[in-house]
Amino acid sequence: MAQWKLNLAVLWIGLFLVMGGMTMIIPFLPLYLQELGLHNKEEITFWAGIIFAGNFVTSFLFQPLWGKLSDKYGRKVMLLRSGFGMAIVMTLMGFAMNAWHLLFLRLINGTISGFNPAAVSLMAASTPKEHRGFVMGTLQSGAVAGTILGPFIGGVVANAVGYRPIFYITGACIFAASLLAMLIVKEEFSREEAKEHVPISVFQGWQELKQIPQLPALFAVTVLLQFSMQNSMPLVPLFVQELHSNPADVAFYAGLVGSMPGMSNMIASPLLGKVSDKLGAEKVLTLSLVGAAVFFIPQAFIGTVWQLMLARFLLGICMGGMLPSINALIGKFTPKGMDSRAYSFNSSAMSLGNMAGPVVGGLLAGFMGIRGIFLISAVLLLLNVLWVWSTLVRGRKVNRSSPS
Incomplete structure (x- = not known):
C-alpha cells in the first residue's frame, strides 16, 4: 500500500x-x-x-x-x-x-x-x-x-x-x-529545508498569505459557511418539539433529526471529493453551496418531523462537498512551505463561525423564530455562492511557488 x-x-x-x-x-x-x-x-x-x-x-x-x-x-x-x-x-x-x-x-x-x-x-x-x-x-x-x-x-x-x-x-x-x-503515519519533511525559509511571525505569515486573493476568500467562505450551519443547530430540538405532538419521544426524534446531516455528509464527502478531482473543487463548492441554500428554504415551511428529516438529510449531502473542497483549494493556492499555516488560519475561521453562529442565531430566533433563521441561512449561503464565483471561479489562477 x-x-x-x-x-x-x-x-x-x-x-x-x-x-x-x-x-x-x-x-x-x-x-x-x-x-x-x-x-x-x-x-x-x-x-x-x-x-x-x-x-x-x-x-x-x-x-x-x-x-x-x-x-x-x-x-x-x-x-x-x-x-x-x-x-x-x-x-x-x-x-x-x-x-x-x-x-x-x-x-x-x-x-x-x-x-x-x-x-x-x-x-x-x-x-x-x-x-x-x-x-x-x-x-x-x-x-x-x-x-x-x-x-x-x-x-x-x-x-x-x-x-x-x-x-x-x-x-x-x-x-x-x-x-x-x-x-x-510517516511524513516527508525536511527541517533543513524548512530552516532555509526566513522565520516570520504569525502576523507576517498572514500578511504574506493574504497577498494571494483566493486564500482570504476561502477563509471568509469558511466563516460564513460555519455560521450558516451552526446558527440554527441548538434550536433544532425545540423545532422538533414544536412539530411533534407526543412529548414522550421528542428526545428520540430530536436526536434522529440532528443526526441526519451527519449521516448523509459521511456518505457524500468521499464521493463528492472524487467528483472534485475530475470537475474541479471550485465547481463542487459552488454547486454544494447552492444545494444547501435550496434545502434550507423548505425547512422554514415544513409541517412534520419527517419532512424536516428529509430536508436535513439532503442538506447533509451538500455539506459533504463544502469543507473538503475548501481544504483542497487551500492546498492548491498556498505557497510551498506554508501549508500548515494556511490550514491553521482556516481552522481559526471555522472556530469563529462555530462561536458566532449559535450566539447570533439564538438572539435572532427571539425576534423571528427558528423558521426565520432557516431563511437567513439560505440567504447567507447564496451570498457565499456569489463570493465564491467572483473570487475563485472567475478569479485568476495562482501557481504554487515558494514564498518570497
Whole structure:
C-alpha cells in the first residue's frame, strides 16, 4: 500500500476517535454540572454555554501559532502534540471539582487543540494532486462519523457508568489515536529545508498569505459557511418539539433529526471529493453551496418531523462537498512551505463561525423564530455562492511557488 493511503487510513481512524471522544461529553454536560454543585437552571444553562464555547475561543486564538510551528518542525510533530495533550486534558476533566475547573480545562483544551488541521495539512502535503479531493472528502467523513456517534455513545456509556468515567474513556480514545499515528503515519519533511525559509511571525505569515486573493476568500467562505450551519443547530430540538405532538419521544426524534446531516455528509464527502478531482473543487463548492441554500428554504415551511428529516438529510449531502473542497483549494493556492499555516488560519475561521453562529442565531430566533433563521441561512449561503464565483471561479489562477 502506498504510504499516503496508509496515512489516510490511520488518520481517518484518528479523526474518528478524536471527534468521537470530543463530542461524547455533549449529551450530559449540563447533568455533569449538576454533579459539580450547580442546581439553578439559569446558572446551569449559563455555565454550559460558556464552557462549551471556551474551547472554540482559545482554539481560534492559538491555531495560527501551531500552524507556524508546524511549517517549521513538521505536521506530524504538531499532530502528536495536540493528540497526547488533549488526551491528558480530557482525562483531567473527570477530576474537576467545580465549574471553574471545567472551564479552565476546556480553555486549555482549545489552546492545545489542532489534531484536525494537522491531519488535513499532512495529507494535503503527502497526497498526489490527482487524489487530493478524494482524500479531503474521506478525512471529512471520518471526522463526521465520530461527531455523529460520539454523543450517542456518550449518552449510552454515561447512563451505564456515570459521568466522570466518560472523560477517562475519551482521554483513552484520543491517546490511542495519537499512539496509532505516532507508530504508523510517516511524513516527508525536511527541517533543513524548512530552516532555509526566513522565520516570520504569525502576523507576517498572514500578511504574506493574504497577498494571494483566493486564500482570504476561502477563509471568509469558511466563516460564513460555519455560521450558516451552526446558527440554527441548538434550536433544532425545540423545532422538533414544536412539530411533534407526543412529548414522550421528542428526545428520540430530536436526536434522529440532528443526526441526519451527519449521516448523509459521511456518505457524500468521499464521493463528492472524487467528483472534485475530475470537475474541479471550485465547481463542487459552488454547486454544494447552492444545494444547501435550496434545502434550507423548505425547512422554514415544513409541517412534520419527517419532512424536516428529509430536508436535513439532503442538506447533509451538500455539506459533504463544502469543507473538503475548501481544504483542497487551500492546498492548491498556498505557497510551498506554508501549508500548515494556511490550514491553521482556516481552522481559526471555522472556530469563529462555530462561536458566532449559535450566539447570533439564538438572539435572532427571539425576534423571528427558528423558521426565520432557516431563511437567513439560505440567504447567507447564496451570498457565499456569489463570493465564491467572483473570487475563485472567475478569479485568476495562482501557481504554487515558494514564498518570497
